[in-house]
Amino acid sequence: MSLATHQASTGRQIPDRLKTPLRRFLASWELLLLCVAVAVFILNSFASPYFLDPWNLSDATYNFTEKAMIAFAMALLIISGEIDLSVASIIALASTAMGFALQLGAETPLLILTGLGVGLLCGAFNGFLVTGLGLPSIVVTIGTMSLFRGISYIVLGDKAYTGYPSEFGFFGQGYVWWVITFELVLFAVTAVIFAILLHRTNFGRAVFAIGNNPVGALFSGIRVTRVKFALFLLTGLMSGVAAICLTSRLGATRPSIAFGWELEVVTMVVLGGVSILGGSGSIPGVAIAAFVMGMVTFGFGLLNVPGIVMSIFIGLLLIAVIALPRIVRQILARRKA
Amino acid sequence: MKLFKSLLAATAVAAVCIAAPAQAEDKRIALVVKALGIGFFEAAAKGAEEAAKELGDVEIIYTGPTDTTAEGQIEVINALIAQKVDAIAISANDQDALVPALKKAMDRGITVISWDSGVAPEGRQLHLNPSSNPLIGNMIIKLAADHLPDGGDVAVLSASATATNQNIWIEEMNKVKGNYPGINVVATVYGDDLADKSYREAQGLMQTYPDLKAIIAPTSVGIVAAAQAVSDAEKAGQINVTGLGLPSEMAGHIESGASKSFAIWNPIDLGYSATMLAYNLATGKAEAAPGAEIEMGRMGKLELNDNNEGAMADPFVYDSSNINDFKDIF
Numbered sequence: 001m002s003l004a005t006h007q008a009s010t011g012r013q014i015p016d017r018l019k020t021p022l023r024r025f026l027a028s029w030e031l032l033l034l035c036v037a038v039a040v041f042i043l044n045s046f047a048s049p050y051f052l053d054p055w056n057l058s059d060a061t062y063n064f065t066e067k068a069m070i071a072f073a074m075a076l077l078i079i080s081g082e083i084d085l086s087v088a089s090i091i092a093l094a095s096t097a098m099g100f101a102l103q104l105g106a107e108t109p110l111l112i113l114t115g116l117g118v119g120l121l122c123g124a125f126n127g128f129l130v131t132g133l134g135l136p137s138i139v140v141t142i143g144t145m146s147l148f149r150g151i152s153y154i155v156l157g158d159k160a161y162t163g164y165p166s167e168f169g170f171f172g173q174g175y176v177w178w179v180i181t182f183e184l185v186l187f188a189v190t191a192v193i194f195a196i197l198l199h200r201t202n203f204g205r206a207v208f209a210i211g212n213n214p215v216g217a218l219f220s221g222i223r224v225t226r227v228k229f230a231l232f233l234l235t236g237l238m239s240g241v242a243a244i245c246l247t248s249r250l251g252a253t254r255p256s257i258a259f260g261w262e263l264e265v266v267t268m269v270v271l272g273g274v275s276i277l278g279g280s281g282s283i284p285g286v287a288i289a290a291f292v293m294g295m296v297t298f299g300f301g302l303l304n305v306p307g308i309v310m311s312i313f314i315g316l317l318l319i320a321v322i323a324l325p326r327i328v329r330q331i332l333a334r335r336k337a
Numbered sequence: 338m339k340l341f342k343s344l345l346a347a348t349a350v351a352a353v354c355i356a357a358p359a360q361a362e363d364k365r366i367a368l369v370v371k372a373l374g375i376g377f378f379e380a381a382a383k384g385a386e387e388a389a390k391e392l393g394d395v396e397i398i399y400t401g402p403t404d405t406t407a408e409g410q411i412e413v414i415n416a417l418i419a420q421k422v423d424a425i426a427i428s429a430n431d432q433d434a435l436v437p438a439l440k441k442a443m444d445r446g447i448t449v450i451s452w453d454s455g456v457a458p459e460g461r462q463l464h465l466n467p468s469s470n471p472l473i474g475n476m477i478i479k480l481a482a483d484h485l486p487d488g489g490d491v492a493v494l495s496a497s498a499t500a501t502n503q504n505i506w507i508e509e510m511n512k513v514k515g516n517y518p519g520i521n522v523v524a525t526v527y528g529d530d531l532a533d534k535s536y537r538e539a540q541g542l543m544q545t546y547p548d549l550k551a552i553i554a555p556t557s558v559g560i561v562a563a564a565q566a567v568s569d570a571e572k573a574g575q576i577n578v579t580g581l582g583l584p585s586e587m588a589g590h591i592e593s594g595a596s597k598s599f600a601i602w603n604p605i606d607l608g609y610s611a612t613m614l615a616y617n618l619a620t621g622k623a624e625a626a627p628g629a630e631i632e633m634g635r636m637g638k639l640e641l642n643d644n645n646e647g648a649m650a651d652p653f654v655y656d657s658s659n660i661n662d663f664k665d666i667f
Contacts, residue, residue, distance in 0.1 A: 048420070056419035059441075063412055162433040173437055250407060252433035259406050301416025306373050307403035 029273040033288040044299035058179035064294030065183040066242040071268040072194040073238040079211045081278030082137040087239045088261035089148035094118040094243035096152040099161025099253040108168045115244040123236015127229040152255035161253040172249025195283040211278035363396040369427040370401035377667040384608030407431035414438045424448035424615035436460035448619040452611040462625040467602030469648030474509025480579040481551040488519020489550035496530040496556040535562035554580035564590035584663035603653035610636045
C-alpha cells in the first residue's frame with residue numbers, strides 16, 4: 001500500500017482499472033464473481049446429494065488447482081498486453097523432460113529441478129522471441145505451442161514414461177492436513193504471492209502501466225521489454241510447477257498430457273475480470289473464477305452431464321462475461337442521454 | 338447482471354431436468370469410454386443398456402470426456418467416485434495415468450474393471466479383452482473354410498512382416514489348420530498396411546495362384562485392398578476375401594460378393610459383457626481372481642488368466658445378413 005500511495009503523492013498515478021462509466025461496476029467484479037461462486041455452490045448442493053462431502057470437494061479441487069497456478073501468471077501477462085498460448089505444451093515438454101531424467105536415474109529433487117528448469121527455458125524462449133525480436137506474442141506462442149508438444153511427441157511417440165518414485169506422488173496426490181491437498185495449499189500460496197506481486201509492488205504497477213500504454217510506460221522510465229521478458233519467464237515457471245503437480249498426480253507422462261489446457265487457462269483469466277486487451281484485472285478475481293469453473297465442471301460431472309455440454313456452458317459463460325460490461329455500458333449511456 | 342441471473346436460472350432449470358430421480362436400490366454401473374461421440378462406444382453403450390434391462394435393478398451411467406485424454410477421464414472418474422457409483426467399467430485412454438484415480442475408486446469400495454483398452458493390473462480388478470489370439474487365429478481360417486466345403490488353395494495377406502499382432506494370429510492359425518482338411522495355405526504376403534501395396538500384393542497372388550479360392554487378410558487395411566483387387570479383376574464370387582475388417586469399410590464388398598464374410602469384435606457384445614461382469618463383481622456374486630470363471634449372461638463365462646485378464650468370445654462374424662445393422666456404427 002505504501003508504494004501505491006508513494007507513487008500517488010509524486011503525482012503520477014496509473015489506475016488499476018480503466019476509467020469508464022462502468023468503473024464502479026467493474027470495481028465490484030470480484031463481488032459479483034463471489035456471488036456466482038456461492039450460487040454455484042448452493043445450486044450444486046441442491047442438485048446432487050453427493051456435492052457437500054469434504055472428500056468429494058477435496059477431489060474436485062484438482063479440477064482447477066493446476067490450471068489456476070498458470071492462470072495467475074497468465075493474468076499478469078495478459079494485463080501487460082501479451083499472451084502465452086504455449087502453456088499446455090510447456091507442461092507436456094517439462095513432463096517429458098522429467099520422465100527422461102527419471103529414465104537416467106534422477107531422484108525426486110532433481111525431477112523437480114528439471115520440471116522447473118524446462119518451464120523457465122520455454123518461457124525464456126517465448127520471451128526472447130517476443131521482446132528480443134519484437135514478434136507478436138499470439139503468433140509466437142501458437143508456434144511454440146506446436147513446437148514444444150512436437151518435441152514431446154518425437155521423444156515419446158505412442159510410449160509413456162512411468163514408474164515415478166512414490167515420494168514424488170506427494171505433489172499431486174498428497175494431503176497436508178485432513179482433506180486439504182498439497183495442491184490446494186500451493187494454489188493458495190501462489191495466489192497470495194501473485195496478489196502481492198501485482199497489487200503491492202513496483203513491478204505490479206509497471207505491469208498495469210505497460211498494459212495501459214506501453215509507449216507511455218517506456219517514456220516513464222519503465223523497462224518495458226525487461227518486465228515483459230520477466231512475465232514470460234514467470235508464466236513458463238508456473239507451467240513447470242503445474243507440470244510437476246500434474247505428472248505427480250497422473251504418475252505417468254504421455255505427449256498428449258494437458259492437451260487443450262491453454263484455452264481453459266485463458267478462460268479463467270478472462271472470467272476473473274482481466275481485460276483481454278490488457279491494462280486491468282486482479283488476482284482475487286482470477287482465483288474466484290478458477291474456483292467457479294472447478295465447481296461448475298464438478299457439479300456437472302456429478303449430474304453426469306456429457307463433457308460436450310460442459311464445453312458449451314463454459315463457452316457461453318465466457319461470451320456472457322465479455323459481453324456483459326459492453327451491454328451494461330450501452331444501457332447506462334442510454335439512460336444518461 | 339440480469340443476463341447473469343437468467344443464465345444462472347437456466348442452469349438451475351437444466352440441472353433439475355438432468356437430475357433424473359434414480360431409484361435408491363438400483364446398482365449404478367458407469368460405462369466410461371475414451372471419448373463421447375464415437376460410434377464404436379455408442380454401440381457398446383447399447384449393449385450395456387441391454388444388459389441393464391436383462392438384470393433389472395441396474396442403472397447405466399454412460400459417460401466419458403470430450404477428448405481422448407487421461408486427464409479428462411480422471412475428472413470423470415472423480416465425479417463418479419463422488420457419486421459413490423457401484424462399479425466403473427472403463428476403456429482407458431492411458432493404461433498408467435488412470436491407475437492412481439482408479440485405485441482411489443477401489444479404496445472407496447467401487448468395483449473397477451477395464452474393457453477394450455486396458456488399465457495396468459494394479460488399477461483394476463479384471464480386464465475384458467474382446468477376443469484372444471488363439472480365437473482370432475482359428476476364426477480367420479474358419480471363415481475361409483466355411484465357404485470351401487471341398488477345400489482349396491488359400492493365401493494370407495498380412496500387414497508388415499514385423500507386425501506383432503498379425504504374426505501371432507497367423508502363428509495361431511497355422512497351429513489349428515489341421516482341423517480344416519483340404520484347406521491349403523499356399524503363401525503369406527505382406528502389404529505393410531498400405532492400401533496400394535496391399536492391392537498389388539493381392540493382384541500378385543491371383544496371378545501366381547490361378548486356383549486361389551480365398552484370401553485371408555487379418556488387417557483392416559489389407560482386407561479392403563484385397564477385396565478391391567478381386568472386384569477389379571472381376572473375380573468376385575470365385576475368390577472370397579475374408580479376415581478382420583470394419584463393417585463400415587467392408588459393406589460395399591459384402592454387397593458385391595468379393596467378400597462373403599469377415600470378423601471383428603462386436604461392440605454391443607463388449608458393452609453387454611462389461612456390464613454383466615461389473616454387476617457380478619459389485620454384487621459379490623463373483624470374485625476376480627486368477628483362474629476364476631465369471632458369468633456374463635448370454636455371452637457365457639469369462640475365464641481369468643494369471644493377470645486377471647480374460648477373452649470375451651470369438652470375433653463376431655459379419656455377412657450379408659447383418660452388415661446393414663453395423664455399417665453405420667463403426
